[in-house]
Amino acid sequence: MRSSPRSERRRLRDAVAAFRGVLSPRRRIRFTQGGAIFTVGTLAIGLAGINTGNNLLYLLLGAMLAFIGVSGWLSERVLRGLEVRRRTPAGTSVGRPVRIAYEVFNRKRRVPTLALQLSERGLPESAFISSIRAGATESARSENVFRRRGVYPLPAVTLSTTFPFGLFRKERDVELADELVIWPSTERTVAEPTLEDAGTGDSLTVHRAATGARGEYRGLREYRGGDDSRDIHWRSTARLGHPVVREYERDDGRTLWICLDTRNRPGDHSELLVDKAAALSALASRRGYIFGLAAGTTRVSPGSGPIQLERVLDALARVDFRPDNPPLSLPGAPGICTLVRPETA
């Protein structure tokens, strides 16, 4: 079979690109403790060889340099030709293990990948795969525990190996943008939320998300996780190609709003407020209440159930405290909010 000039040109381009890759590899090399000692030993033997003129020391020097050279070559072979996929959890609370799963496909035709470590910048624990055969896929996962809520960007997966001799660690970054959302803790003990009905002034008995508690029909919106499947509007879903649900008016006066004032300095005290809001949300979810979140300018529209809790926790994870933040605009009358602000913490 004859190949076309175009494919020849492409090959040539690939070859040039490969050559450039050889010239300027984006790799980092770090000494391990053993590698540092080995390198110092190599230098010492080299000096001893020069000092004594003993050819056998030159022979040993050659072997030690060869070990160093082969380390670099083999570790490069290990890190090349890999495709990485990463799966991160939707969110995990502070103090609980966060499991990041990796799937690595070895594209190489003959060379296996051995002793591969996968890590994320800033995370102490990494995943490890002892061996991936050529043309095969292996998976591994890492577990990390976070002490602070927030959104942790994961710009790249760092592939590293100390193969073959453990003298050096060679690292390579694979651009794979993602983020980890660490929710605030919901373990804090909080008082049972009680509200006064804004309309009647009676002490509110909060609405439970009971069957049929839908109110007036308002319109259609895109499906979100946790929505009741009975609300799916099938005709529109078929027409648009993605699930769409009916939305109903709710009676704000019978909804629990968790209102968080974000005008505060960042620090432990502010985190306490977030934890309290998270605990309230968890409690509301457990009780089956309809609840929403207002934190600074952020709003999570009311809903119920575990998916609503995740939405609220996700929003809480992203809350940013600043003294000059705009004042909290309450979603309704003050009576319908459980206000979480510095003075109440």
Next chain:
Amino acid sequence: MSRLLLAHRRLAILMGVAAILAFIGGAGLETPAVLPAAALLAVAFFWQPSPELSQRMETFWLPLVLVLVIRALFHVFQMEGDVVVPVVDLLMLLLAAESLRSLDANNDVRLYTISFALLLASTIYRPSILFGFAFVAFLLLATLALMIGHLRVLSERHRAKPVHLTRGFVTAATGVSTVILVMSVLVFVAFPRVSQGWAGVENPTPMSMAGFSDQVALGSHGARIRPNPRIVLRVTFPDGPPEEPGRLYWRGRAFDHFDGMRWSRSDDLAPSAMPSDWYEHWGGLVRQRILSAASDSGVLFGLHPVGLISIPSRRANVLPDVAGDFTDGGREVVSYEAWSATVPPPPDVLRRPRRGRVPSPLHHLQLPELPDRIRTLADSLAAGHDTQYDRARAVERWFHEEFTYTLQLPRTPREATVDHFLFERRAGHCEYFSTGMVVLLRAMGIPSREVNGFLGGEWNDFGEYLAVSQNQAHAWVEVWFPQIGWVIFDPTPPGTAGAAGTTAWSWPGRHFLDGLQYRWDRWVLEYGFEEQSDLLDRTSGIFDALGDPSATGTSLGGRIRARFWIAGLVLAGLLGAWLFRRAGRRHSPESRVFLRLRAFYERAGIAGAAALSPLDFLDRLRRDRAPGLSHAERVVDLYLRARFSPRGIGDAGRREMSSSLKAARRAVRHAARGAARETIRGAGPERESTIGAVQGTAGR
């Protein structure tokens, strides 16, 4: 995991064994701990103690280690002696102790380090080729052990499944160790030898070589009497070997004073070396490159008469002493070059009467108290011969014809005298013959002296060098001829000179082994600036031959070099083509399967298929009703999913792609065979009708 642990431990133990062998290659069995350590390593290879027993054994090892540490310190500070042996003893003990630990002991690095330290200690000596073999084994084992050990530790640390020791893994690791070996050799060859060192390399155990000290007792030629095949000289002739290299006299030391029982060198000897301009009576110069076993005598051997000896590593010449002998006053010299004029003047030149000085006549005509019958014998042998040369030849011939050679030493002191040798025993070894001849010549008034050295040697075709062993130790006579110099006479009966006839080691592969040893000495131990320059010159010579067409057209060497270069260029071209093809293959496995499918259909007759996009390709197959369409559709579907779906297709998908490709191929081939059968069946009736027609014709 335990299998991996055991394999790793055994590899580490074998590394230790290789290090011990390397040490034996240098120091032999000088260190007392060598054999016990080797035995304990053998035990550790087959048996590993339990953790409890290993713990109990600690109580045994620790005091022993303490004793050896104290011994080493005592050697260094109290005795100011050689520290190598006690330190090596300590290392051997530590190696054995670490090897005999339980498998769960995390002592990999200690085992590696101790083995390497032993290997390092071997380099202090001047090891034989055994070090070379052990070094290669050490590299192979170290590569395997380090790789397996590292993978094992990582798997344990991350609680991952361990790597299986497959045959492929071991083969790959062996390949890696080969690469390491080649790289070591390249570094060794290319590392600039800018310095010969300030500390230098000394051989702490030089060979004891009898017969070359300041005194030699008659009748005690020491070790030479017993067969000793140890090689003492390996000589190459860069300008081509002289004729009969096995009959050359390798001159060592001359002795001028004989007291009746022993030969010695006089302190008050006047300069007795030949002036260099006398060499014009001798043949052309022969250059010898000599690798000598380090000996305690410091004698530098060369073909008689030696004109010049130079030591390339020092870039200096050695000056002869008053007797014309060459000795090295500094540290042991093992590699040097000598220039000699080996063809003696013809008899008619030696017969010609010449006047001239006799160097130190008192010494070279000195005789001890001798019985009168010896002088009478000398007169009778000289009778009828006018020239000094003829008299010397007559004495030499008399010994050849009337005496026999024996290695049997005299039984009593009286039998050991020259008088008893000349008149009663009439048999002896070379020392007796040379002594007898010098005594007779001096009795005739002819200046002469006894010389010790080596006669002959064994030509090694494998290395193209002459190997001279201790068996070839010999003694002969030098007679002074004015304006010519010292001329060799050898009274020992021919064919039995020295102990050369005795070959204790007659194994057929000895030439090969000794050739290896020679190369080891020449290209490893003695490799230096000169050899590097030589190598550089040869490399640049290849360039010169390539650039000079006349060189390739005329000289054989030039043509060979040019062919070498052409072969090199072809190899480089093939390598480049391979890299180019390899670059073209930088596709994912899914892409490769799809490309193979497209190419296959193009070959099967769907013109232009190889240039179509996946969906156009499928349309084309559908339009042409190509066989295996459903399989091809599956391949294309999986290919598109692999490329564009974020979830990929996984290993199962890739396997399905491969099997669908095979199924599509089978379908196409099956269809092609079916079509071929149809064609044949279609042609069948025609053939039958033709046959029928012929038959019909025949029937008419």
